[in-house]
Amino acid sequence: MGKVxxxxGVARPLGARFARRVRREPGVGRVVGVDAHPPPGPLGDAxxxxxxxxxxxxxxxxxxxxVDTVVHMDLHGTGLTPGGGGRGAVKETNVIGTMxxxxxxxxxxxxxxLVIKSTTSVYGSAPRDPAVFDEATPARSLPGGGFAKDAVEVEGYVRGFARRRPDVAVTVLRFAHILGPAAESPLAAYFSLPVLPTVLGYDPRLQFVHxxxxxxxxxxxxxxxxxxxxxxxxFNIAGGGVLPLSQCARRLGRPTVPTLLPAIRWGGGALRAVGLADFSPEQLRLLTHGRVVATGHAREVLGFTPGRTTAQTLEAFARxxxxxxLPPAKLAQAVDRFARLLPGKPVPSAQAAGAGYEKEVRRDG
Known part of the structure; x- marks a missing residue:
């Protein structure tokens, strides 16, 4: 009959999409989607x-x-559960639910x-972090709260389970920031703001996965x-290459407002109160110090190669x-017109400069 x-977490768009997707996999005979609340739409044959x-x-x-295979996707970084409730309800689902x-x-x-959907946020974001984290790199500064702390606790419980049930194949996938139509994340909400507040003096490096x-x-x-x-x-799962936050803003057509960190904390609390964005301490550390992970282990051991780079994922998210x-194409035309008016050497067009940056990102990735 095939695997069961x-x-x-099928009440979330990403969980519901996976339930429909895995049902089409060869060798899968039945898919059971579980949640405390109904899914947003039909689950197909699941x-x-x-x-x-x-x-x-x-x-x-x-x-x-x-059931012979469990895929645990009911781990969330957003501040609300599908049925309502704040951070306390999310933490209870993340941690107590996993236990x-x-x-x-x-x-x-x-x-x-057993497959666990985790996050690269378990590495934290700190000023003295290594340039690139691999799966064996310990966090310099463990997350003190929020979804990242939940994920650290969850992974600890999963390691204990693996010791008690060595007959079960346990896989933990640490995803970089997920962007796409089914993505629900604080960073996706941040990038959707018309103007992006940034931390003055910092331009963090970021990675995404479609x-x-x-x-x-x-x-x-x-x-x-x-x-x-x-x-x-x-395994770390992320698109190839990295993008600094300033480039992300330009590609999204969002102007930035460099702001002192205390002011962002104050303004972020107001945005969080009205549900526009989640400027948690974890999110602010990311927007200050960034985070980059190595993905070679997933390619060599899991056999996974992402179909989109970090830059291509952001481009798809922007569409x-x-x-x-500030649409990037119009901004580039305005920069080119201004450059032609300046005396001296010809200035390469913004489009050519962007192409050069893309080549550099692919090489670094």
Missing amino acids: VLVT EFVRADIRQPAIGKVLAEHA QLLGACQKAPSVSR DDDVMEALCLAAAEPRAGFLNAGT YRGPGV
């Missing part, structure tokens, strides 16, 4: 079971459906594979290992969100 895959992973009843779902799910998996003899690549990485981790590749382990206040 249980997907948590079956929806209304169950709260924070409750012991999740164990009955595993047993009744003889309850792992306890149920430990007691379920049918479970043979939600299409998120689907492919999750499917690969949930599948049986291919010859020469091992699915178990911890989806629509033009900003």
Whole structure:
């Protein structure tokens, strides 16, 4: 009959999309989507079971459906749950929900594979961080709160589960910031603002991953290992190359307002209060110091290569969100006209300069 895959967090767009996607994978006979709230739309051939992973009843779902593969996607960085509630409800789902799910998996003899959707935020963002984090690099400054702290706790519980159930293949995917139509993240909300407040004197380096690549990485981790590749382990997942925040703003057509850090903290609290953006301490550290991770381990051991670079992911996100206040094409034309009026040497066009930067990013990636 094929594998039975249980997907948590299908009330979120990304979880619902994965439930539909994995059902089409060869060897998958049944997909059970689980959440405490109904999904936003149909799950295709996947079956929806209304169950709260924070409750012991999740164990009955595993047993009744003889689940052999669990893909845990009910980990979220946004400040609201699908059914309402603030940061406290999100933390309870992230941490307590994961503990309850792992306890149920430990007691379920049918479970043979566990995939966890985690985040590169577990590395933190600090001024003395290494230029590039790999999976074995310890964080210089552990996250003190928010989603990053939740993810650190979750990964600790997952390591404990792996020791207690060595017969289960456990895969942890640490995703860079996800951008795309199904993405729900504080950074996506930040990039959607008409004007981007930045920290004065800093231009952090950032990486992104497209939600299409998120689907492919999750499917690969949930599948049986291919010859020469091992699915178990911890892997960084990010698009190739990096972009500084200033370049991101220009490509999105968003003007920036360099601001002192205390003022951003104050203004960020106001934006968070009205639900426009989440300027948590974790987010502010990212916008100050940035974060870059190595992805060679995923390519060599998991066999995953992203289909889009960081720059291409941002470009796709910009098309989806629509033009900003300063569309890049019009801005480039204005810069070219101004440059032609200046005396002295000819200045290369903004379009040519952008192409040169793209080449540099691809080389560095």
